[in-house]
Amino acid sequence: MDTAIDEDCHTLHLPTTRGRVQDMAADAMRQRSNYKVFLADLLEAEGAERAERRKLRLVRDADLPRPKRLEDFDFEENPNVTPNSSAPCRTRPGSRRASRSA
Numbered sequence: 349m350d351t352a353i354d355e356d357c358h359t360l361h362l363p364t365t366r367g368r369v370q371d372m373a374a375d376a377m378r379q380r381s382n383y384k385v386f387l388a389d390l391l392e393a394e395g396a397e398r399a400e401r402r403k404l405r406l407v408r409d410a411d412l413p414r415p416k417r418l419e420d421f422d423f424e425e426n427p428n429v430t431p432n433s434s435a436p437c438r439t440r441p442g443s444r445r446a447s448r449s450a
Contacts, residue, residue: 364397365390 350370357366369390376386423431 364394
């Protein structure tokens with residue numbers, strides 16, 4: 349029976365169900381849940397995992413620009429830029445740092 353469930357979950361592309369069915373079935377037996385409650389919990393877990401994976405995939409596929417901060421700049425990579433030469437960027441009127449200190 350376990351092999352059939354595992355194979356069917358693989359065929360139907362239900363990775364969360366495949367990985368959690370045994371634990372959730374044991375919990376349902378301990379709590380004396382009926383079949384519909386067990387199934388609802390299993391489907392809810394699968395839906396939540398899919399939604400999370402979808403969110404991560406959409407963010408990755410959006411190819412958003414990486415946030416850049418002066419604190420993260422590697423001055424050793426570009427010897428033409430020194431910490432002193434970037435000081436005006438840190439204190440310009442529109443910067444966040446300047447507005448915090450004001």
